[in-house]
Amino acid sequence: MGSSNGKKAVMAVTGAVMVLFLVLHMLGNLKIFFGRDSFNDYAHALRTLLEPLAPYRTVLTIVEIVLVASVVLHMWAAISLARRAGKARPVKYVAKKSQASGYTTHIMRFGGLTIALFVVWHLLDLTFGVVNPKGFDAAPADRMVAGFDPSRWWVTLIYVVAVVMVGLHLRHGVWSAFQTLGWVGRTRTRTLRLGAGLLSGVLVVGFLAPPLAITFGVVQ
Template identity: 50%
Template sequence: MPSVVLKYVMAASGAAMLLYLVLHMLGNLKIFFGAGALDAYSAWLRTLLEPAVPYSGVLWVIRVVLTVALVAHVWSAIVLARRARAARPVRYTHRPPVQGSYAARTMRWGGVIIALFVVYHLLDLTTGTLNPIGVHGEVYDNVAADFAPSHWYATIFYVLAVVTVGIHVRHGLWSGLQTFGRSNARTQRALKTFALVFAALLVAGFLAVPFAVTFGLV
């Protein structure tokens, strides 16, 4: 498959996951309206579009779409990374990076770190296996236990993972727009700024929850 097509697969699957991240982040902010609001939101996600779709139906559709997007994203990344490796069999003895941002250089390993975090995150707050409380449906209590000051190591891991996501999104969003041909000499700087602001807002939205819990604001 041509590399350009793989880039479209990468960009489209990334866009699907990014849209989910935005909705996820906005949903998380329900915690600032109280424990009841967060738990009710979680329950609503399961009764959404009932009775047209069965209980949790929408949630399962989202999960399937995300899984397909994730597989497509990782698959295209692996194929492209292998081609990149094959394209330079002999390395330079001396070549410092000059232009590529930190975000651009860490896309591959950053992606692996994010994938590992997602596994932990699902075991923590979806299945409850690794959560100190882990009671299904008691979303506020689970989150509060997770980010309690005594459970600080989970908070630190969460913060680092979210920042990694932000760095990944900063390059990924701009790169995706470039891949879909939305970039030209006039818009390039604006698109890069947009991606940076977008990533910063996403990170801020996700970090608001653990910080609010740790410092007792909610």
């Protein structure tokens, strides 16, 4: 795990865990379009999953632990690889022109930092309710609808910027994970790149639909 290739594999695997979580998270969010009760029931179901086999919130806690571990490892590997890269080029070029297409590859580190900051805000807003008008004790759907109220348009704006950044991050990240784990054949590269773009697009649309619908009054 200490080699550069080992760290890349850590990034790929932890990234895959987070992408899988994002897909489920997005599907859960869309429940808001079926009404507040549907959304609240879903939130409750997440906490009572496997009951009475396991105590309240067992599955959710395990998911949270895996996610925190993934985020920490992903960031550790990224920082360590970025430092290695910095040391590998101590003297910068006077002129340097990118030849590869796709600027998403060049904003991965900046994008990762933006997403990390957003996650902090997002948890304070909708998980802990600290910066949410309804607070921690309100029902999940009430927190969500109040959080994206038209009067709080700037919150929606933060989400739009962050989610687009997630999309750009995954546009390169998803394909890159396959390449890092060596699962790319000569013929599959194109398909994988297209697939990564498609998945990123679906996630961006799926994640932005609820906040935009609430801010523009479609969901009340």
